[in-house]
Amino acid sequence: MSLTDYVTLGRSGLRVSPAVTRNHAMNDFLREGKSRYYGFSDTPAWYVARAQTLAEKEGKERPIALQLEYSLVERISNAKANAATEK
16 A cells, blocks of 8 residues: 555545434545544534544544634634543
């Protein structure tokens, strides 16, 4: 396998589908070797927490990353995301 055969971290952005659907799709990429890990970008903390819970319940790989929008106006969302990612 060369360095171009897979993506190290696949990120899923726009939240237009249910968390369970996104988890299945991202796990398909992992199983097929197209990605090693997956995470979310610009996604609300409640959605990430839901995806994490569903993945644990189904015995699937869990998301390992959360990329937040960086904005001085939106700094309040950092507290919500931190609470969702702590265990």
